Amino acid sequence: MSPQTPNSLREATLFKSASLNEEEKKQLDQLGLVFKYYPSNTLLTPEEDDLFVLVHAGWGCLYSNVSDGDRQILDFPLNGDLILVSRSTPRGVDETFMALTEIMVWQGPVRGVIEGIANFPKLTSIMMGAALRQKAILIQHMNSLGRRKALSRVAHLLLELGARLERAGAASRDGFRCPLTQYDLADALGLTAIHVNRMLRELRERGLIDFRQRTVRFLDRPGLERVAGFDPDYLKMCI
Known part of the structure; x- marks a missing residue:
């Protein structure tokens, strides 16, 4: 993966453009968020505590398994996104975070991070x-x-992904x-892969997009x- 390993959480997209004072910057380094690299198709599974995961580079996949063995993709976490990943419970894991590509993240226990920002209003606000953005x-x-x-679903998701990456x-x-x-898109949009293919073809025939060789134009x-x-x-x- 081309992005270099950052020296500090201050270099994360979420924080690097914020006007933080020196005390706030020092506190970032004490939040307990550690830098991790995961190869593609690796599951990020909390063992002892729920985790905050802040994506630095790469594509993640947050999904929930359904009873018939299929999955519902909830989101594709990208650069700058903050995700809460729940630990395993007796009733099972509600959502699973997988590295869709090679991915670099900052991660740390939710409790520790919340305690660490409690007396820092600006960090709390960020x-x-x-x-709240993730909820939206x-x-x-x-x-x-x-x-x-279906056509609007496909178009909306592609525009959203593009806008999120552009902002980062x-x-x-x-x-x-x-x-x-197309199978990833199908699992995210509640469609079949064949239906997604038809919608992509229609968007292309209308002269709206071109999606090939892993590039959306x-x-x-x-x-x-x-x-x-x-x-x-x-x-x-x-904020």
């Missing part, structure tokens, strides 16, 4: 803002599953590198946004 993303995914038509400085407005297969972004009903305001950090 962490809460990231958590999950709400939009639920809206897609429940109310958006990992993509341009014209498109982004995308490791997702937005050929007509305004037109794609109209199809999706996409408004990126929910991706703003709420």
Whole structure:
């Protein structure tokens, strides 16, 4: 993976653009978030405590298993995203975090992090803002599953992923590198892989996108946004 190992949590996308004073910067280094690298297809499974996971680079996959052996993908955590991953319980794990590609993250126990930011309002605000943004993303995914038509679902998710990567400085407005297969998209959108393929073909035939060789190109972004009903305001950090 090309990104270099950062020297400090201060270099994480979530914090590096924040105007922190020296005391706040020092406290970041004492939060107990440690830097980890995971190869692709590795499961990140908390053993003793729930974990905060802050993605530094790469693509994650957060999913829930359903009774018939299938999975429902809840989100694709990306650079700058803060995720809470629950530990195993007697009734099973509610969600699973997998490294979809090689991934680098900061991770640490939820209790320790909360205690560490308790007396630092600005750090608390940043962490809460990231958590609220993640909630807004999950709400939009639920809206897609429940109310958006198939074509709008596909368009909305691709626009969202592109916007999230662009905000993290990992993509341009014209498109982004995308490791997702049609099966990944199907599991995220509640469609079959065949249906996803049809929707991608329709978007391509309309001259809106081109998705091949693991690259999404937005050929007509305004037109794609109209199809999706996409408004990126929910991706703003709420701080």
